Amino acid sequence: MPAYQGDDLVPDIRVLHRVFWSYYPCIRAFRHCKPVVQVDGTHLYGKYKGCLLVAVSQDGNNNIVPIAFAIVEGETSDAWYFFLSNLRQHVVTHDGVGLISDRHDSIRLAIERRYSRTIREYQMRYERLKERGEAYTNWLDRIPREQYALAFDGGYRWGHMTTNLVECINSVLKGARNLPVTALVKATFYRLNELFTRKKAEAEARINAGLVFSEMVTTKLHANQRASGNIQVSCFDRENEVFKVCEMPSGVEYAVDLRHHRCDCGEFQVNRIPCRHVFACCANQRLDWQVYINDVYKMDQVRRVYRARFRPLGNPVMWPAYHGPRFVGNPFLRRVAKGRPKMTRFLNEMDTRILRRSMRCKQCGAEGHSRSRCRQSGGSSAGPAEE
Template identity: 85%
Template sequence: MKDHTIRRGVDYRVYESEPTTFYAKYTEYGNGCDWLIRVTKMQKKYCWEIRRYNGSHTCTRSTISQDHSKLDSKTVAEAIKPLVEVDPSIKVKSIIAEVQSKFNYTIRDDLVPDIRVPHRVFWSYYPCIRAFRHCKSVVQVDGTHLYGKYKGCLLVVVSQDGNNNIVPIAFAIVEGETSDAWYFFLSNLRQHVVTCDGVGLISDRHDSIRSAIERSNGAWSPPRAFHMFCIRHIESNFLRKFKAPYLQKLIVNIEYLRTIREYQMRYERLKERGEAYTTWLDRIPREQYALAFDGGYRWGHMITNLVECINSVLKGARNLPVTALVKATFYRLNELFTRKRVEAEARINAGLVFSEMVTTKLHANQRASGNIQVSCFDRENEVFEVREMPSGVEYAVDLRHHRCDCGEFQVDRIPCRHVFACCANQRLDWQVYVNDVYKMDQV
């Protein structure tokens, strides 16, 4: 009906549209034209039968509008669907030509007057905002280019829950990785999603990100937030500067070491290879790249691999129009949250308190605590000195401030082997020193 009337340049009004009956008349029925049609579905034959049809239009072409109410977006979409399936990047002018050929109407892609076109767009979903409250207080940000008709960059921020699941929490489409674009993204992220203090922010060393953070009026600076760098980018910058691949492993080890003592040892070893190397490294604040000095705000995350995984997942969607891209994030996150919730509920129903990941590590640390002696302690301040046997290496443990000289307690936020030894010695409950984020009710 639509195709026929659109091609004829006439219109109709539907008076009855039921599962078994369709009845329509010409819009100016009785005013010089008596076109009408009545169709009934024949149940036994599974077909439609035209019961009445006045098919002779007596209206003149001069009264026919150059626009057609039935030529809506759904009709156009059905007409051009085969073309788009063959070539998703089909030009607009080809679509206009197809509609002109099929319906004898020319559609236009002009902007409707008084319509505002966004320069940038930021979005997050309420379940993502709620989820972040139960995740580790660290986020990773990164950008990736769009490939479709609408160029620009997709900015993504992710976190991680207590079972090492990646949790995307916000997105933005911007013109590029400029200082203004990153400021727009980080400002909205701080206002609407990451509202807590003491959060770690991990990114590459892009100048535009650093500039945006400097403009944030303290929103992304200590003590509210702690900006740290992905060490893969530091490693890449180092190799680009010095062309010394034989030092690559040493640079990475310096960044991953959890104790200040081990850091100093590797730092001096790098300095022996050439003071130019440590001079270059000294230009970067140690708390922004070294695990031993980060204050635990990294949660052990050294690279931006989590957010890069999401960029990879969305790779197929990066050539879509903006609306379709936003929908893609919605449906994929909906599927992800639904599946992960079912997995978490199964562990809770099984009576498990902690996540699978942390349970494995806790058991390993508890077993390793058997060879550790508690030499002395200050029970009032909850400070202990322990000694590993047979090596004799000593460590200080501060239970009240959740610190151990080995570095693992403050990085992982779970009891290390030395904490287990202290708790066993004083008959303390080690579970109180496991961060809430690892509990299954949080996951």
Template identity: 75%
Template sequence: MERSNGAWSPPRAFHMFCIRHIESNFLRKFKAPYLQKLVVNIGYSRTVREFEVRYQRLRERGEAYTDWLNRIPREQYALAFDGGYRWGHMTTNLVECINSVLKGARNLPVTALVKATFYRLNELFTRKRAEAEARINAGHVFSDVVTSKLHANRLASGNIQVSCFDRQNEVFEVDRIPCRHVFACCANQRLDWQVYVHDVYKMDQVRRVYRARFRPLGNPTTWPAYNGPRFIPNPFLRRLGKGRPRTTRFLNEMDTRMLRRPRRCTLCGAEGHSRGRCRQHGRANASGEH
């Protein structure tokens, strides 16, 4: 990034933090899973007042929490101070939305995994491109994705951020999100709405996202010969045919279950098992039946 000659610097790019990683670092530091939701809500605060209310709520739990949060610039993790440059996205990896498309393909063999990924993404891009073309031909301006997200976040109702509003002097100021208030103000003042709405929300931009074409995979017999190293599968990683499959995901501090105390039996008071698997449970039943 330092050798990019300013290509990754403002105004071309802005450095923001992923709220999930902030939550992860907070759990690693304090081991307080009951506060992780509050920290995330602080980052999602869209107004300064909402941010201050949640920030004060966290401070009442302990100043050590807010002191740690103060080390992070507010404009890099909170929507209320980001200047609108992250467009409401609070996570770093925007391709997380593809997880639902590839669900069920991650445990397939390599060849089947490649084919499933190819055909599922091909179907997704074909369908989205057709929807964008249809909406453009119908005269629609914005995409269904953006519209649904606006309604989901309630941006068109209660959480819209209005900086200035004066009906008498006909002065108003709203953000760059294409809500109904922008069109109402533009219609009242006979202004061109395209000046006040960013191009990222327009359907032609959505169409450009899905304009990529997929080349067929072809018959595997026509693929070039592979002369690289040969890999030998690990027999211990073979998936068992019976029983519950063993998870292969690496656990971290986001798994709050690992932060809890060991399971304690309510019958004998020992750790490591529950009441149903306690040895004294069978004795108690036997004595009760007797």
């Protein structure tokens, strides 16, 4: 923003209003992450007030990948528009990406451990919530269902329901949130460099060990494969790859559409991982279940997330010369100094007379010091009392 001295514009000075930054390795990393972005803000503790906005994604091994940052004056609509528009222009450049934020308060449903993956589960929990009071459901009806129910989100969330990923980044940057702007940017640079170096080494070690999929998806695949043993494929459409399975001994039936990657249980289309019903269909028809795993969970894809490297900043003396304006902090965002607050009310004649009167000690009656600084008081307390 322009800087003014009184009513005159200062030509060579600008007031820092907002700043957005990202790094090339982070931009390249997002191309190989899940198409999900979670954003959140956290307060700064430094000399000036403000908020640090962070956008993160996640790779196929459930590792958090920060992709963009911004320092703004607060979590206002204009500040969020500034951050999201730059995020869209410079980092998230393709369509079909899910955005998760804490725009609404936490939704407390009757059952908090699981989220509704199917329409039937959603209707059942909705009725349970309605039994507690229609005020709850009336409040819930004002929010689009695709923002809080996996059964209606179209698969954009990839199973993520909260902004806990961003909260983890906030805790990591907690020690840097009281730094000046330049130091804060440097802190994100060096910490991301350390993160990318470590995660790349872990991915290469897993690939050298002959492992194809990430650790997280491998655990889920083994569990689903074991659970598929008590599932019967009663009928199927081989040409259209549509199957009907039945879980034993409960007798619950599900429809599986391998061509469109859908299952009535909801897990297949939400996580992009074969569920137990898909494993049963593949075993019945001797199909390769690995083709139904999304590429983001493959270790080769995880390694590509951290393939780009950070370059050292080097000596600032060797940087190209900067001829732009000098930036200063916003004086309106400066924090009030600690201590007793300054008097802001208008003073009358009595207050002026009191302020002009010299200080008088209540211990000895002399002027120029208070009772706490009186030498007689200090002398009497320093030694034993004289008789």
